[in-house]
Amino acid sequence: VMLDLCAAPGGKSTLCRSALPEGSLLVANEVMRNRSQVLAENLIKWGHPEVVVTNNDPADFTELIHLFDVILTDVPCSGEGMFRKEADAVTMWSPENVALCAARQGEILEEAAKMLRAGGYLVYSTCTFAPAENEGAVMRFLSRHPEFEVVRSAEDAVIESRERGLLDSGRPEWEEEYGQFPARIAKQVQDTYRVFPHHCDGEGHFAALLHKREEVGEVPLSSKEGKKKSRKPEKPSGGKGKPAPVSVAVKLLEEFCREVMGGIPSWVGETVPCLFGDKLYLVPKALCGESDPTEALKGIRVLRAGLCAGTVVGLDKGRGRLEPDHALALCAGAGIRTLTVNYDSAVAYLRGETLPCELRGWHTVSYCGLPLGWGKASDGVMKNHYPKGLRR
Secondary structure, eight states: OEEETTOTTSHHHHHHHHHSOTTOOEEEEOSSHHHHHHHHHHHHHHTOSSEEEEOOOGGGOGGGTTOEEEEEEEOOOOOGGGTTTOHHHHHHOOHHHHHHHHHHHHHHHHHHHHHEEEEEEEEEEESOOOGGGTHHHHHHHHHHOTTEEEOOOOOHHHHHHHHTTSSEEOOGGGSTTGGGSOHHHHHHHTTSEEEOTTTSSSOOEEEEEEEEOOOTTOOOGGGOTTOOOOOOOOOOSSSTTOOOHHHHHHHHHHHHHHHHSSSOOGGGGGEEEEEETTEEEEEEHHHHTTSOHHHHTTTOOEEEESEEEEEEEOGGGTOOEEEEOHHHHHHOOTTOOEEEOOHHHHHHHHTTOOEEOOOOEEEEEEETTEEEEEEEEETTEEEEOSOGGGOO
């Protein structure tokens, strides 16, 4: 389970999700409300079911102690490394802002330390040159947390880049309070990474890979005593013998999958279905186990609880059906019914236009092997179901 704690707009999250092994869960979080919506949109486009998007302050994750194996903290910073790229970064800079950022970064690291499992890895990064936000932040953190240590990346690309001089070592001596830290801590910080624009094709960055040593007695959240018990199974609504709403929604999804997708995708079995209003979400078991997802996510502002499969409509009229969500089209995989289009038709579809089509029923509209979204065909026309908010 991985947490991208400061994730917007989503480039890091999509890269991390691609690198994680199948069966892993990525929680992508963004503190700023407006940026979190962009994050959710981009991760839906990426098309992977095992992603949860949240909009919370790091301190809000108090119930998720020791849940994550990897935490990425690409923290808000003074942005000195962006001076050449963004004029606004220059006008916003001040010594006071550097100090403010350093204090905020310390708070973020403290919360991340609580959530990381023993044996896990914490990545800390900035886009500034300021030693107070880089080496200083890491040294202050290590002085408070002896269970952590700086380690060098074992990735071949990182090792090669360092050998070629494209990556520089950390400079603990640049921190004003350098002399106050034990030599062992300062020595560790030499194994952090700096990116200088005169040494490689890039801007200014800093990164540290921190390992949390194994500790005797630490128990993951999923097996701790005192963990909130999941609620009793949902009782049927209505009269005796009627299925619960979630059961109805799942049945409608299964019928849709068999008709349109060539069968139920294998990854569905690794999720727990949950209704949020009339929307059916498939929440990864890696987050909630077999328990009620609403309990696992209690207190967390969730924008995407795994995959939104669709909206249940028509139950009040006795002929319910599932209106598939855009996210389902983007991660459905092979076997799905597809209308393959050329470039001009793809552009027309993304503008929200209908397409000529002799097929019938739900299909994805695909260009160059990539699904764009849903369409529903009848009477020689493919009605456009591309989300209105995404149309261009």
